[in-house]
Amino acid sequence: MNKHMLSLELVKIHAGITQDEARNIIDIFFNEISSALLTGRRIEIRGFGSFSVRKRKARTARNPKTNIMVDVTDMGYVYFRPSKELLMRINAKKPKQVI
Numbered sequence: 001m002n003k004h005m006l007s008l009e010l011v012k013i014h015a016g017i018t019q020d021e022a023r024n025i026i027d028i029f030f031n032e033i034s035s036a037l038l039t040g041r042r043i044e045i046r047g048f049g050s051f052s053v054r055k056r057k058a059r060t061a062r063n064p065k066t067n068i069m070v071d072v073t074d075m076g077y078v079y080f081r082p083s084k085e086l087l088m089r090i091n092a093k094k095p096k097q098v099i
């Protein structure tokens with residue numbers, strides 16, 4: 001699913017908003033997530049999962065094509081951890097009912 005398809009679903013579910021409003025909502029949502037990750041904050045969306053930035057240490061790697069050793073600098077990457085609820089839904093397990 002891409003942003004366009006997501007905006008179409010949003011309009012379908014919420015008939016009171018236009019396609020442009022749906023696109024703006026989605027853009028704001030993703031911009032806020034990006035901004036938070038850029039500042040090193042963790043994002044948690046209940047029932048879906050959490051995003052955080054992790055760091056990889058600098059290292060020496062081998063270029064498989066040329067077999068030459070290359071220095072790779074340290075870098076950050078986005079890490080996603082799905083929620084237990086999402087994992088259960090993916091694996092078609094019913095969540096436990098809280099009594």
